[in-house]
Amino acid sequence: MTKTHTLTPEQLQANWMPFTCNRQYKADPRLVVGADRMHFTLSDGRQLLDGIAGLWCCNAGHNRPRIVEAIQKQVATLDYSPAFQMGHPLQFELAERLANMVPGDLNKVFFTNSGSESCETALKMAIAYHNARGEGNRTKLIGREKGYHGVNFGGLSVGGMSANRKMFGNLLNGVDHMRHTHGIEANLFSKGIPEHGVELAEDLVRLCELHDPSTIAAVIVEPLAGSAGVLLPPKGYLERLRQICDQHGILLIFDEVITGFGRMGAPFATEYFGIEPDIICTAKGLANGVIPMGAVIVQDKIYDAFMHGPKDMVEFFHGYTFSGNPMACAAAMGTLDTYEEEGLLTRGAELSDYWQDAAHSLADLSLVKDIRNIGLIAGIELHPTPATPSKRVFTAFLKAYEAGLLIRTTGDTIALSPPLIIEKSQIDFAFSTLREIIKSLD
Ligand SMILES: Cc1ncc(COP(=O)(O)O)c(C=O)c1O
Numbered sequence: 349m350t351k352t353h354t355l356t357p358e359q360l361q362a363n364w365m366p367f368t369c370n371r372q373y374k375a376d377p378r379l380v381v382g383a384d385r386m387h388f389t390l391s392d393g394r395q396l397l398d399g400i401a402g403l404w405c406c407n408a409g410h411n412r413p414r415i416v417e418a419i420q421k422q423v424a425t426l427d428y429s430p431a432f433q434m435g436h437p438l439q440f441e442l443a444e445r446l447a448n449m450v451p452g453d454l455n456k457v458f459f460t461n462s463g464s465e466s467c468e469t470a471l472k473m474a475i476a477y478h479n480a481r482g483e484g485n486r487t488k489l490i491g492r493e494k495g496y497h498g499v500n501f502g503g504l505s506v507g508g509m510s511a512n513r514k515m516f517g518n519l520l521n522g523v524d525h526m527r528h529t530h531g532i533e534a535n536l537f538s539k540g541i542p543e544h545g546v547e548l549a550e551d552l553v554r555l556c557e558l559h560d561p562s563t564i565a566a567v568i569v570e571p572l573a574g575s576a577g578v579l580l581p582p583k584g585y586l587e588r589l590r591q592i593c594d595q596h597g598i599l600l601i602f603d604e605v606i607t608g609f610g611r612m613g614a615p616f617a618t619e620y621f622g623i624e625p626d627i628i629c630t631a632k633g634l635a636n637g638v639i640p641m642g643a644v645i646v647q648d649k650i651y652d653a654f655m656h657g658p659k660d661m662v663e664f665f666h667g668y669t670f671s672g673n674p675m676a677c678a679a680a681m682g683t684l685d686t687y688e689e690e691g692l693l694t695r696g697a698e699l700s701d702y703w704q705d706a707a708h709s710l711a712d713l714s715l716v717k718d719i720r721n722i723g724l725i726a727g728i729e730l731h732p733t734p735a736t737p738s739k740r741v742f743t744a745f746l747k748a749y750e751a752g753l754l755i756r757t758t759g760d761t762i763a764l765s766p767p768l769i770i771e772k773s774q775i776d777f778a779f780s781t782l783r784e785i786i787k788s789l790d
Contacts, residue, residue: 354379354391378749383410386767386774388754396749399778400756401767404574404606405637408686409767415638418682422674431671439672442680446634446643449615449684452624456651459672460642463605463631464498467568469644470627471502472666474566474599480653483597486565487522490555490598494528496575497568497603497629506568509576524559526551526567530579536718537711538580539704545582552592561596566627571617574606577761578720578727581621590623599626599650605642609633610687610768612723613697620723626650636683641676692768696723702772706779707764713786715740717760724770728762730786740789747785753778 360374380396382389386409388396401407408415422438429436443457458473460466471489478486491497491506498504504513505520508528513519527548535542552567571586573579593600602625607617610633614620618628627650631642654663670676687693696703700723707726710716718729733740741757748755756763764778 354381385409385411386770395752397753397774397777399754399764399766401765402637403632403756404611404765405632407609407611407633407768408636408683408690408692409769412636412682412686414686415636415679415682418678419639419675422678426674429674431667431669431673436674438674438677438681442677445684446645450618450628450645453647453649454624454628454645455648456646458644458646460631460644461640461668461670461676462498462642463629464500464503465668466605466629466631466642466644467497467503467603468500469666470601470629471506471566471568473627473644473646473650473664474601476664477599477650477653478565480656485563488559488564489520489523490526490552490564490567491523492526492528492569494530494573494576494579495568495570496573524555526555528579529582529585530576532582535582537708538720539708540722541583542580543583546584546588548582549585549588549592552589556592556596561598564596564598566599566601567593568601568603570603571607571621572612572722572725574725574763574765575758577729577758578725578763580720580722586621586623601625601627601629603629605629605631610693610696611725611765613694613700615693634683635676635679636686638683639676639679641680690769695768699724699770703775706775709779710783710786713783715786715790724766724768726764728782730760730762732760743789744785747788748781751781751785753781755782
């Protein structure tokens, strides 16, 4: 189809695009001009099925009335309120609502503007928490290979995606990584949580022995690693991490930036696995990707540890100009209303069998190396072309775009994580389109 771009090649030059092949893109741009429910509208008028909820964030789909109305009303009432030493009602209401959505003692909420900021905030909180309790020697942070915790220096340091790290020097001191859980032969083509690999959690014991556990502030993991290619935790693995952390007084941080807000078929992975971390990082689906927003949800004990000293002193020297800003809070309230009214936070569970069957229907294709799935998430790993890893899936991305389907690729894996409003006919379209594309790559 002939494209009618609305921008000239010169007009594309000033914008340095994030995580993008800038030269490839600018030679053949993919311009989005509208979105409604499950579809984007492209500049040439074509419709693109959103197979990845924007970037794992538009969980309620696009152009949802509750969210649009909430933002419109808010901007005409209170557009901004200073974040420090001042507050507005909506941020307290939203914090309370979020605290009520997660189990146990996770009752205090600190607002940020992104997943990266949530991770940064959580790591700083962990170190400062131990310091406030008189354990200032607990400063080390443990992440995991292939982990993704955003792009700021703390998150990058505990993260383990080597392509993201290698341009940036030594990163933070006092950080170590557990082994990843990817590539276990016996788990190939598992459906849901894989059986094998619980012993990988013992890697944390090894790091405790190496560093002395009394120097470790926190362990941070994604319950399910999305950005590195849909890597699921082996059965019993997260439970074992929780046990080891408890044994040594180490905080456990779940980075739920992707898994939060219904992606796994439960409101949070915390609930899905029945494990209570000390801190949860959220962002993305919190405000449906409409306005940047994140939130760090912590156990009472963490907040309480800071509430000492003179009452007119700041307790935690951290925060953002836009922490809990009224526009983002309004978007989040509209989002949570939509999730609640439409039962979206558990819709993934209702559709997961259908989704799983559709994903695994690709298993017979010779280029498919593995398929992983849970809730409304699927990862389809392809055999790489030996000389040019990840090239094949990038070609799949371009072909899917031409065929009217937006997918995400990472390494040699195609990831799908559609809005939670997806219909069965759209699931059929996504996987039948992918079947033809993967066949064409052989
Ligand atoms: C688990 C996880 N943590 C953190 C982030 C970073 O979020 P953001 O891009 O909003 O900074 C992401 C983004 O994909 C993520 O998947």
